[in-house]
Amino acid sequence: MKNLILKRLFIVVCITTIIASCSQDDNTNEPLFVDGSVPEQVSNITVINEAGKSTVKYSLPKDKNLLYIKATYTIDNGTKMEVKSSYYKNSLILDGFAGAGEREVELVSVSRSEIESEPVKITINPEESPIFDVFKSLKIGPDFGGLFVEADNPKRKELAILVMQKDDNGDWVTTGNSIYTSTNDIFRTVRGLDTINYDFALTIRDRFLNTTDTLFQTIKPIYETEIPRSQYAGYPLPGDAPTNDFGFGLDRMFDNNFIGWPRIYITDAAPPAPHSFTIDLGAEVKISRVKIWDYPQGTAAGYFYYWQFNMRKFEIWGSNNPNPDGTYDSWNKLGDYEVIKPSGLPLTQQSAEDLEFAQDGFNWPIPITAPKYRYIRIKNLENWSGGGRLAIAEMRVYGDPR
Structure with missing residues (x-):
């Protein structure tokens, strides 16, 4: 009986404690430290102006209650910006400027009680945003089945190239073909278009919603179609790489399985580079591009495409009458290629853009001046491990069979 009373008393005490705690919720957003003193200002301020941004360095006040330094400023499109830096650092990066010129910035010290110092007003002078240099290098033109978009982004600025077409009302609207990237050498293609004239408008936007001028151009795509994979067949030649380790033949590159082991083509590990294989397209084709989906290497961290046995540097050759001895005397080199x-x-690191780029497949263009070919030969010079072994999930050939 005594134990039962004690248990009930314990429950009542717990409930009372919980109610008391809940009744204090109004104070949950108050500072943990209550100190009414105003922090001192930063000093010894220096500014480093760069393209589209400025770095501000300073000496921190000797205040034990200091929590962070805050900068406030306004960028060109009217957006008010606020940047904070903890008391462990002595610098701030003020980003998001479009044009060059002087800007006013306010710096305040903030205490643990969220009390701000008097602001220190400084002037920065950022240079023009890198997106304008990217726009100056922007080129578009007709490609097989669509258009190409090319630009230089040496500072690897995170940006979007907005591809626009007119809607039914005659207004320019973005399409699903816009390009989002931070790579330095931008080259993308828009496919699936007919061989008629299309009006395009392209502008470049950064993550702060700053935009450049607009490039307008009319494009007439060049005809291409996918050569049916039912026509493809392996055409083994002396000197082509053996596949005895796993016995996975060339037909596995044409089975429409883009990711699943063991539905891949893989050559033996022992033979030194280069490793080559040969395909019969079934008829002479004016080849526009060869598209290859690398085999994703599965790891505990996910799939990696730029790794191990995927091709890194290779050549593509064409012939209509291959010499049966496997020599290259009867072949013409169509190009040297490298996966970037x-x-x-x-190595072993990849971004979301890297993953998306690889999952979409790598397009390897063939010179438009090249004649028709029935046979193609791919020679892998180096994989991502530095050897010759190659692994391919799928391959397709595009062009004009007419």
Whole structure:
């Protein structure tokens, strides 16, 4: 009986404690430290002006209650910006400016009680945003089945190239073909268009919603179609890489399986580079591009495309009458190619853009001056591990079979 009374008393005490705690919710957003003193200002301020931004360096006040330094400023499109830096650092990066010129910035010290110092007003002079240099380098033109978009982004600015077409009301609207990237050498294609004239408008926008002028151009795509994969067949030649380790044949590149092991083509590990293979397209084709989907290497961290046995540097050759001895005397080189990771990150690291780029497949253009070919030969010079072994999930050939 005594134990039962004690248990009930314990429950009542707990409930009372919970109610008392809940009744104090009105104070949950108050500062943890209550100190009415006003923090001192920053001093010894220096400014480094860069393209589209400025770095502000300063000496922190010797105040034990200091929590952070805050900068407030307004960018060109009228957006009010606020940047904070903890008391562990002595600098702030003020980003988001479009044009060059002087801007006023206010710096305040903020205490642990969220009390601000008197502002220090400074003037910065950022240079023009990098998006305008990207716009100056912007080029578009007709491509097989669509158009190409090319630009230089040496500062790897995070930006969007907005591709616009007119809607039924005659207004320019963005399409699903806009390009979002931070790579340095931008080259993208828009596919799936007929061989008629299209009016396009392109502008560049950064993450602060600053925009450049607009490039207007009329494009007439060049005809291409996918060569049916049912026509493809392996055409093994002496000197082509063996596939004895797993026995996965060339037909696995044409089975419409883009990710699943063991539906891939993979050559043996032992033979040194280069590793080559040969495909019969079934008929002579004016080839526009070869599209290759690398095999994603599965790891505990997810799938990696720029790794191990995926091709990194390779050549594509064409022939209509291959010499049966496997030599290259009867072949014409169509191009030298290299897979470039958009982010530039080191091996075993990849960004979301890297992943999206690889999952979409790599398009390798064939010179428009090249004649028709029935046979193509791919020679892998180096994979991402530095060897010759190659692994491919899928491959398609596009062009004009007429």
